Amino acid sequence: MQKPDVAAFFDKRTFSLQYVVADPRTGDCAIIDPVLDFDEKSGSISTSNADGLLSHVEKRGWTVRWILDTHPHADHFSAAHYLKGRTGAPMAIGEHVKDVQELWKGIYNLPELPTDGRQWDHLFADGERFRIGGIEARVMFSPGHTLASVTYVVGDCAFVHDTVFMPDGGTARADFPGGSAEQLWKSIAGILSLPDETRLFVGHDYQPGGREVRWESSVAEEKAENIHLAGKSEAEFIALRQARDATLPMPKLILHALQINIQGGRLPQGEENGRSYLKIPIDAFPNAVW
Structure with missing residues (x-):
């Protein structure tokens, strides 16, 4: 099985x-889930994370062929649009982003928002294949955490976003609008049906117990050691996931981030003074944990 070069970049704030996943033979690469820095206290935007990804690519002499998001994130802004401007590479996401757009269009009361996914250059269908250089990649629709989540399988790697975390971190929450613990279980089962040696790269690491950050496991490790999965039946997992989700507050940036991320990382259009403004709905989640 083909083995791409994978470099991970951790954003401690989120x-x-x-x-950055690359075919070192051809020098072609893709950037997955890039972060656009946002400080909610001051409203400031920075491109430090995204520029770090570009610096890595430039040092290697690689060419960015794809800018990929696994789903519209609830805890950070996507830097996809910024990176497209810097590299010219197409932006892509799963086709069910249209369902997320339709859902959040109502929450934000954005009647003019296009909900056909036109903000991206390409929308991937379940099972669709593409290439990063000479390395074959394919897309797995992996809903549950969100309506639009996809997994990118690239050679012997799978970028599993917010389905499973490192084995000591368990699994992702499924209580966001459009989320489902039942769907999450089925999506995880699909991921864990990949060959045992498949390298899994997670979307977050919350460093349980204060340990050093980790981001790579394998199908075999997750099946044997994941604290939410190992030895659990579907019913047990769903009960565990729903009970845990009921105790979790919303991510601090969810209302800031989704209005950006359902538009491919584009900031709101500037007003007559040249400044952009975010729109925060009041009581969008009236029963949320504080």
């Missing part, structure tokens, strides 16, 4: 993992 505990997010970003990746």
Whole structure:
């Protein structure tokens, strides 16, 4: 099985993992889940994370062929649009982003928002194949955490976003609008049906117990050691996931981030003073944990 080069970049502010995956033979690469830095206290935007990804690519002499998001993130802004401007590479996401757009269009009361996914250059269908250089890649529709989540399988690697975390971190929450613990279980089962030696790269690491950050496991490790999965039946997993989700507050940036991320990382259009403004709905989640 083909083995791409994978470099991980950790954003401590949001505990997010970003990746550059490359075919070193051809020098072609893809950037996965890039972070656009946002400080909610001051409203400031920075491109430090995204520029770090570009610096890595430039040092290697590689060419960015794809900018990929696994789903519209609830805890950080996507840097996809910024990176497209810097590299010219197409932006892509799973085709069910249209369902997420339709859902959040109502939450934000954005009647003019296009909900056909036109904000991206390409929408991937389940099972669709593409290439990064000479390395074959394919897309697995992996809903549950969100309506639109996909897994990118690239050679012997799978970028599993927010389905499973490292074995000591368990699994992703499934209580966001459009989420489902039942769907999450089925998506995880699909991921864990990949060959045992498949390298899995997670979307977040919350460093349980204060350990050093980790981002790579394998199908075999997750099946044997994941604290939410090993030895659990579907019913047990769903009960565990739903009970845990009921105790979790919303991510601090969910209302900031989704209005950006359902538009491919584009900031709101500037007003007459040249400044952009975010729109925060009041009581969008009236029963949320504080």
